[in-house]
């Protein structure tokens with residue numbers, strides 16, 4: 001099973017470009033992550049096309065940060081189109097994540113919460129509050145947690161605290177973290193965007209990352 005989630009963040013390409021790429025990468029990835037750049041350009045109908053091209057998990061990276069009913073209203077538009085939705089945890093549990101969690105459960109969609117981000121600015125506000133953010137995550141019991149490959153110590157800290165969730169880690173490739181480094185720190189999946197999608201041969205690049213993952217996980221001796 002691949003530990004790779006490819007991020008589709010379009011610039012000016014037509015949708016057909018991404019649908020074709022989805023088909024090419026399908027055998028190499030666990031899932032495809034799309035965010036606002038994709039959804040605003042191509043609309044919700046594009047998700048059905050993406051799923052048709054590749055039956056892997058589609059993750060809607062909406063980075064929701066609102067009151068519960070409004071977040072739920074956003075995600076209910078995605079019913080039947082995605083396997084998972086990403087929201088921020090810093091908004092807190094009561095009146096926010098609590099409602100989102102219940103609604104997603106009813107929809108059969110996985111919740112993924114952001115613990116910390118990969119860019120430098122995450123150290124300004126989010127990371128000093130990591131303790132509290134993780135407390136929200138503990139209460140919410142999401143399926144997955146986003147933690148940065150660019151600061152593997154954060155991934156290791158979440159693992160050390162015994163969170164059983166899947167850890168999804170962005171920041172590999174274009175943002176500087178080497179492929180495999182997040183898995184080594186304790187992540188379950190590495191989210192990779194431009195390093196794959198902007199490479200000359202995206203499928204070959206994804207294959208090379210998978211090989212690195214297999215080598216690494218093999219060396220960890222089946223501990224993961």
Ligand code: BMP
Pocket residue numbers: 007008009033035061116117118119146148170171172173174175191192193194195
């Ligand atoms: P890239 O590999 O091209 O840098 O893309 C990273 C992807 O991960 C983007 O889709 C971005 O929205 C997402 N991401 C991130 O870079 N840092 C985070 O902390 C959380 C993210 O979801």
